[in-house]
Amino acid sequence: MSTTDKATTETPDEASPASAAADSADAAAGAQLSTAPLDDSLTGPAVGIGVIGWARWFWRQLTSMRVALILLFLLSLGAIPGSLVPQNNVDALKVVDWKREHSSWVGVAEKLQLFDVYSSVWFSAIYLLLFISLIGCIVPRSWQFVGQLRGRPPAAPRRLDRLPAHTTWRTGKTPDEVLAHARTVLRGSRFRTEVGEGHVAAEKGYLREAGNLIFHVALIVMLVAFAWGQYFKSEGGKLVLRGTGFSNTLTQYDDFKSGTLFDPDDLPPFSFTLDRFDATYEMTGPQRGTPRDFKAYVTFSDGAHGTPQKREIQVNKPLEVDGSKVYLLGHGYAPIVSVTDPTGKVIFKDAVPVLPQDANLTSTGAVKVTDGYKDKDGKKEQLGFNAVFVPSFAGEGMGTMFSQFPALLNPQLMLNAWHGSLGVDSGLPQNVYRLTTTKMEPFKDESGQQFKQKLAPGDTMTLPNGAGTVKFEGIERWATFSVTHQPGSGLALAGAIAAIAGLAGSLFIQRRRIWVRAVTGKDGVTVVEMAGLGRSESTKLPQELAELAAQLHQQAPTAPDPVEETPEGERG
Numbered sequence: 001m002s003t004t005d006k007a008t009t010e011t012p013d014e015a016s017p018a019s020a021a022a023d024s025a026d027a028a029a030g031a032q033l034s035t036a037p038l039d040d041s042l043t044g045p046a047v048g049i050g051v052i053g054w055a056r057w058f059w060r061q062l063t064s065m066r067v068a069l070i071l072l073f074l075l076s077l078g079a080i081p082g083s084l085v086p087q088n089n090v091d092a093l094k095v096v097d098w099k100r101e102h103s104s105w106v107g108v109a110e111k112l113q114l115f116d117v118y119s120s121v122w123f124s125a126i127y128l129l130l131f132i133s134l135i136g137c138i139v140p141r142s143w144q145f146v147g148q149l150r151g152r153p154p155a156a157p158r159r160l161d162r163l164p165a166h167t168t169w170r171t172g173k174t175p176d177e178v179l180a181h182a183r184t185v186l187r188g189s190r191f192r193t194e195v196g197e198g199h200v201a202a203e204k205g206y207l208r209e210a211g212n213l214i215f216h217v218a219l220i221v222m223l224v225a226f227a228w229g230q231y232f233k234s235e236g237g238k239l240v241l242r243g244t245g246f247s248n249t250l251t252q253y254d255d256f257k258s259g260t261l262f263d264p265d266d267l268p269p270f271s272f273t274l275d276r277f278d279a280t281y282e283m284t285g286p287q288r289g290t291p292r293d294f295k296a297y298v299t300f301s302d303g304a305h306g307t308p309q310k311r312e313i314q315v316n317k318p319l320e321v322d323g324s325k326v327y328l329l330g331h332g333y334a335p336i337v338s339v340t341d342p343t344g345k346v347i348f349k350d351a352v353p354v355l356p357q358d359a360n361l362t363s364t365g366a367v368k369v370t371d372g373y374k375d376k377d378g379k380k381e382q383l384g385f386n387a388v389f390v391p392s393f394a395g396e397g398m399g400t401m402f403s404q405f406p407a408l409l410n411p412q413l414m415l416n417a418w419h420g421s422l423g424v425d426s427g428l429p430q431n432v433y434r435l436t437t438t439k440m441e442p443f444k445d446e447s448g449q450q451f452k453q454k455l456a457p458g459d460t461m462t463l464p465n466g467a468g469t470v471k472f473e474g475i476e477r478w479a480t481f482s483v484t485h486q487p488g489s490g491l492a493l494a495g496a497i498a499a500i501a502g503l504a505g506s507l508f509i510q511r512r513r514i515w516v517r518a519v520t521g522k523d524g525v526t527v528v529e530m531a532g533l534g535r536s537e538s539t540k541l542p543q544e545l546a547e548l549a550a551q552l553h554q555q556a557p558t559a560p561d562p563v564e565e566t567p568e569g570e571r572g
Contacts, residue, residue: 062129063136071130072219078126082117085109089116089257118230119260131223138216145209152194153201156515160531165542167549168529171556175526178518181555182530185548186514199517208535211505214498221495229488234258234267234324241334241351242477245273248324253483266485268322270306272298277331277477281406289360289405296328296479313481324485331480332356335389335413336473337367342466347372351476354389355433360403363389366435367415367470370424376466382422384435385470388414401454413472416452417443417463443467511535514548525559528552 061067086094095115099106113120160166171178175198182200183193191202236253238246246252248271250264276297282290293314300311302321313319319326338349347369354365369383393412394404401414420440423430430436443451443464453461455472462469512534521527530552532545 059136062133063140064133065137068130068133068137071126071133074126075123075130078117078123081112081114085114085117087115087117089119091257127223127227131220134216134220134223138213138220141209142213145213148209149206153192153203153513155196156199156201156517157531160515160517160529163531163533165532165545166530167545168527169553170521170525170559171528172559173526173556175518175520178526178528178552178556179516182516182518182552185551185555186516188551189548191514198519199515202514202516203512204514205509205511205535207505208509208511209506211502211507211509214502215506216502218495218499218502222492222499225488225492225495227488228491229259229486231259231261232266232487233485234262235482235484237329237480237482239353239478239480240274241353242274242277242479245271246481247271248321248483268324269304270300270302270321272300272311272319272326274298274479275310277479279331279406291406294328294331296481323487324483327482327484329480329482330356332361332363332478333389333391333408333411334476334478335387336476337385337387337413338471338473339367339369339373339383340469340471341373342376342468348383349473351478352387353433353478354387358403359406361391361406362401362403365389365433368422368424368432368435370422373468375419381419382424382440383468384418384420384422384437384440385415386418386435408475411457411475413455414452415455415461415470416450417461417470419443419467510540512541512544514545516552526556528556 086098088095102109109115113122117123157163161168173181179195179198179200183195186193186200186202189204191204192206194201234256235258236250236256238252238254240246248267248269250256250267274296278293278295278297280292282288282292296313298311298313298319300309300319301307302309311319313326313328315328318328332354334351334353336349336351338346341347348367352365352367354363356363365387367383367385367387373383374380388401389411390401390403391407391411392403392405392409394402394410401412418435418437418440420437423436423439445451445464451464455461455470457472457474460469460471512532514530514532517529518526530545530549532541534541
């Protein structure tokens with residue numbers, strides 16, 4: 001049994017009419033190993049000039065795989081400004097800050113719609129063109145693939161020895177026996193077989209093109225999921241003090257962003273109360289202060305009249321409600337502060353959340369007394385206090401307030417005092433954690449400096465000139481939650497998995513054909529030929545052909561060479 005991996009070649013000048021016919025048969029045998037649409041220039045007359053001609057040319061270019069890849073690259077390139085420039089639908093305040101810091105670029109950015117990248121005209125155009133291009137690529141390939149699945153393997157070429165992988169041997173079995181054994185061997189290797197005149201044709205690897213189609217369909221699914229998620233998504237954040245609750249209505253959120261087609265009535269009705277928040281940290285060693293566990297204990301009610309249930313929410317373990325997820329994002333402290341007026345009447349007492357500035361929860365905030373205060377002359381004013389809170393004070397003698405540990409080991413609160421107008425009646429939005437002092441004056445101490453004082457829990461600060469007192473009553477805990485609804489996330493995940501599976505199939509599955517011919521030679525001995533042809537050159541095809549030939553050779557072994565007879569006169 002001999003095997004060759006190279007085809008013999010002939011120059012055009014040396015090719016005979018018989019070899020030209022064989023070449024034509026070889027080309028037909030190797031055709032349609034791909035479902036790629038055929039070039040119009042090869043299958044029909046050139047497209048004429050005119051509106052219809054240009055439309056056909058444009059459609060052919062748009063639905064080519066080359067243009068689809070270019071559009072996919074442009075889509076990823078177009079998403080870069082959306083991550084570098086703040087977006088209106090994500091954080092409008094950051095957009096205002098960016099415009100203030102880059103005033104010279106505001107005009108250009110607005111013309112290019114850089115503050116609304118994902119809803120801009122140019123991004124939507126790329127997105128829709130890519131969508132149309134993928135559909136235009138998939139539909140004709142799918143029909144061609146269905147046709148190939150319904151078709152049968154083509155007949156064997158006239159010259160099997162011209163194919164890239166070829167082997168032949170002689171056997172004592174009859175041609176019909178050889179072909180019957182060949183069909184059994186090929187079917188055992190999951191080849192689709194077709195018996196012809198003096199040969200068996202087999203084909204395998206149809207799933208390669210199926211994987212290619214699955215990959216492109218999965219891309220469309222991911223695009224649909226992305227659009228669905230962007231149009232119908234919602235995400236809101238809420239800071240909840242221990243002992244207080246949250247109801248899933250639009251007015252309850254501290255911040256909220258949603259897709260273009262989102263309807264507030266789609267928010268699932270539920271509520272919860274934060275009963276307790278626990279945080280543990282590493283107490284010793286090089287990782288001292290590293291968080292170990294955060295856990296929020298809530299009383300949850302599903303629906304307007306749902307039965308209260310005790311639930312736990314942890315980082316990366318959200319509470320799931322009707323397609324929405326409640327995530328635990330962060331936590332911090334809320335000093336309880338009380339303020340009295342010059343007459344000793346308590347006009348303010350509340351837990352004031354402060355925002356962490358570092359890993360040890362050094363936090364800043366503001367205490368705003370908007371109503372009920374009158375100075376010693378009876379004049380109505382508003383009070384404001386800039387606050388710095390540290391759970392474990394470590395700045396003694398250094399003039400600074402910073403924490404050395406995130407737990408409450410040595411809590412301290414630093415306040416400086418202002419009086420005047422907080423500007424809350426102007427109608428302009430304000431940051432509740434920042435004090436606006438443009439219309440306020442600071443309280444002064446005896447040296448003429450701004451009055452400020454560091455307080456421990458239970459300490460009282462007396463304002464200058466009998467303006468009242470401020471007491472650090474205690475400390476409360478708070479946690480921040482994010483309620484998100486991403487309707488297309490499951491579909492996007494399914495599309496991503498399908499895309500990976502399809503890509504793997506298109507890369508690792510090889511479309512190939514095997515032919516076995518068995519004919520009776522001039523000496524009456526059966527000659528067996530096997531040859532293979534793949535869609536692309538691969539070292540696996542000759543190896544696979546050799547393995548199949550070895551299996552067939554066991555059923556149809558090589559016949560012994562004929563013994564030449566010696567004339568009687570030469571015998572000894």
